[in-house]
Amino acid sequence: MGIAAFSRARPKPKPDDMSLLTRDIRATWRLAAPLIGGHLAQQLIGMTDTLMLGRYGVLELAAGGLGAMVYFVIFIGGSGLGLAVLPLVAAAAVAGNVTQARRITRMGMWLSVCVAALAMPVFWFSGPLLLALGQEPEIAAGAQSYLRIAGTAMVFSLLGFTLKNHLAALEHVQVALWSTLAAAGLNAVMNYLLIFGHFGLPELGLRGAAIATLGTQALICVILALYAARAHGLSEYRLFQRLWRPDWSAMGQVLRLGAPIGGTQLAETGLFAASTLMMGWISTLHLAAHGVALQIASVTFMAHVGLSSAATVRAGQAWTRADAQGLGRAALSALCLSGLFVLLTVAAFLGLPEVLIEVFLDRDEPQRPAIVVIGVGLLALAALFQLADAAQVMAMGLLRGLQDTSVPLLIALTSYWLIGLPAMYAMAFILDWGATGVWLGLVVGLVPAGLLLSARFWGKLRGLAAISPA
Numbered sequence: 001m002g003i004a005a006f007s008r009a010r011p012k013p014k015p016d017d018m019s020l021l022t023r024d025i026r027a028t029w030r031l032a033a034p035l036i037g038g039h040l041a042q043q044l045i046g047m048t049d050t051l052m053l054g055r056y057g058v059l060e061l062a063a064g065g066l067g068a069m070v071y072f073v074i075f076i077g078g079s080g081l082g083l084a085v086l087p088l089v090a091a092a093a094v095a096g097n098v099t100q101a102r103r104i105t106r107m108g109m110w111l112s113v114c115v116a117a118l119a120m121p122v123f124w125f126s127g128p129l130l131l132a133l134g135q136e137p138e139i140a141a142g143a144q145s146y147l148r149i150a151g152t153a154m155v156f157s158l159l160g161f162t163l164k165n166h167l168a169a170l171e172h173v174q175v176a177l178w179s180t181l182a183a184a185g186l187n188a189v190m191n192y193l194l195i196f197g198h199f200g201l202p203e204l205g206l207r208g209a210a211i212a213t214l215g216t217q218a219l220i221c222v223i224l225a226l227y228a229a230r231a232h233g234l235s236e237y238r239l240f241q242r243l244w245r246p247d248w249s250a251m252g253q254v255l256r257l258g259a260p261i262g263g264t265q266l267a268e269t270g271l272f273a274a275s276t277l278m279m280g281w282i283s284t285l286h287l288a289a290h291g292v293a294l295q296i297a298s299v300t301f302m303a304h305v306g307l308s309s310a311a312t313v314r315a316g317q318a319w320t321r322a323d324a325q326g327l328g329r330a331a332l333s334a335l336c337l338s339g340l341f342v343l344l345t346v347a348a349f350l351g352l353p354e355v356l357i358e359v360f361l362d363r364d365e366p367q368r369p370a371i372v373v374i375g376v377g378l379l380a381l382a383a384l385f386q387l388a389d390a391a392q393v394m395a396m397g398l399l400r401g402l403q404d405t406s407v408p409l410l411i412a413l414t415s416y417w418l419i420g421l422p423a424m425y426a427m428a429f430i431l432d433w434g435a436t437g438v439w440l441g442l443v444v445g446l447v448p449a450g451l452l453l454s455a456r457f458w459g460k461l462r463g464l465a466a467i468s469p470a
Contacts (some may be wrong), residue, residue: 021329024333031297033306035168035177035306036307037306038173039305040302041180041183045187048184049209052139052209056196058367062284066296067142067143067146070126071346076265077266078119081258082161082165083258089104089169090317101250107247109162117155123151132144150209150373154218160221172231173207175227180220184216187215195208257405258405260406260409261400261409264412267416268392269412270416271424276294278438286434304338307334307338307397311394314403315331316400338394341390350379353376379458382439386443389446392446398457411449419448424441427441
């Protein structure tokens, strides 16, 4: 027998578990990296608003931060429907069911438009609502001025998010990054021109930031829609053909999976929104520092959000194939990468807090030193909950891949609202720990969520392994 024939006849060695895990880490990173980049670019849009409003005035910074929080809370609640598209389309793609993937995404888009329409009255009458929640009149009026314009961008935000998840499920992820980077550039230019009134344009302050938000979200939505309709390998989905025709069965699937996802996200985001409201009860200065610290923490959190979406896709594929070993490796690969980002974030928050905070403040702002002192303390507390926050969002993503959303909603409501919210109020106002108490309450709410959600996923994995062939 010749050497070549012997080589062909000899059985190839099977890769060991470590080699398989390394391969899965690389596969997860290839999928997650553009998603993380897209999320970071989206955060860059928010950071640009914060940076420029911070240089315009402390009142505008506080009102803009409050308005952005209201916008984000509503977006998060509605985005659960877009997130439901991710595991459903991923499962349809594994099964080769192009028609089902199209039906799911179309109805996700329908529902996104409905949510945006329902949100408009909240944006329009946000001033009285914020006053009723204990905010100062000037802050509430400024936030309403911002939201009456920025609220019209919600339909583009939700449609764009649904399209991003459709494309991510089909592993077309680069376009999300590039479209958001383009929008971030547009946002910076529009903010510079309209907030400060450069090059002969009117000085609009908060309203200028709101107009920039509308322009950037519309741009992202249009780019993603064009790509989904025309890109190579996607035209067979015919996503926009007969878009006006309802599909009640597919809509029901999206609602059943997406409503608990939205509720879960709303429970967590509501906890952070409550922290913003409580900071407003303490003082405008604390609210401004809180807005800056929360913006920084949100940027680093985007790494885990991108990894969570990648984990949803890879877990959904393995779950559809009933591949317990593949599901376990998908989970471990995402968790390894998430843990690395936790270490980097903690090092930055504890080692460079002043540098991170001062980026957002005008050097000539008289209250700059006080804001920095408050912000440094808040970032130290943010370092405490990094591991728990990463654990809960990764477990959420993995469970979505398994299309398990109802029990995670109950866990989230219990952890965030029955444990975290009372702890936050008690430590801030009953124990009189102020801003420190507010952020310690966040830690108290996130820890049980991370533990319980992680335990549920690994229990599901053990159940699959017990019934799957070796």
